Amino acid sequence: MDMISPSIAALTPSLTLKVTNRAKAMKAAGEEVYGLAGGEPEMDTPDNIKQAAITALNNGATKYTPSAGLPALRQAIADKLKRENNLEYDPSQITVGAGAKHACFNAIMATVSEGDEVIIPAPYWVSYPEMVRMCGGVPVIVETTPENGWKLTAEQFEEAMTPRTKMVILTTPNNPTGAVYFEEELRALGEVAVSEDILILADEIYEHLVYGDVKHVSIASLSPELYDLTITINGFSKGYAMTGWRLGYSAAPAPIAKAIQMIQDHTTSNVCTFAQYGGIEALTGDQSFISDMRDEYDMRRQYVYSRLSAIPNVSVVEPQGAFYFFVDTSKLGLTSLNLCDKLLERYKVAAVPGIAFGNDKGIRISYCTTLDILKEALDRFEEFCKAH
16 A cells, blocks of 8 residues: 555655755764855844744733734735735735745645646746645746746747646746846736736745846736736745744735635644734834845845856856846756755855756855855855866
């Protein structure tokens, strides 16, 4: 008798977590490792947010809340979406989950049926295809190119659609490429979605990390028709350095929101109660942390771009958001997994193989670390590239 469900047995491990855990194990063994694989800000959560959770805990906020989240937190999220994203949601349409990852999974589980196709532009965040498979859906991977800024075009979207297409996943700013979709690009994609009633999963977890004159645009804000087709995903991990707090949320049309909340009722119930009070403070308190962090990452982004642009046999598209570079290493003649293994073992630099994101021609480098680590790691990466 098979002990494991076939749909679960077919899943592949997260290579981002694998690389990060391996690097941590090497560090624990006393080795010096320069980590460029992580996806979390190295800054600590702001003190006002931590204090709000501590105060709530001391005041006895240790009991269950409604599964979808504290009413005050859902209201704060609704206010934020109106203020920053031009999106009108009733708090009943908002579900607070255990991080944006959990919110994504619940949204896919609520909408994707056995055999439904979900269009996923590649390079993609590692968990999207696996989530779709767990829910019985079929990932349809569409290759984007550096020439198009690593962004899905309306023409590609239309060509990939079939009668089984149920959803498209759009991540802006993007992990792993740092690409940001402009309003006109989102409108063109939206026209295709509306023409065939294709749902849009809009993962906007990196929205606060956009640089220069680039603006983040929520696709659901562009028309009533797109609002009715879009599930907006966001959270606190990246913008407020709250990765370990596990606070994310979805905002969706009422019928989908109700289904998401039923799933959560029967699985996790509510997110950690006192952590939710930290979320309220994050949205309603001092917001200067965001701009300070963005300025710091912009400086690092520019430094890394100048360094990578000067390294022979690799190429990059300048990212406009998030805190990653997707580096084309195809001229080095190695698979991305082989390259990352050699880079870690011989040069003590941890990066994530592009195959994890559906593109074996490159690797992902994160710059959410200190400038000193970035300098040393890039020195070593340059040495590696010159040796190959």
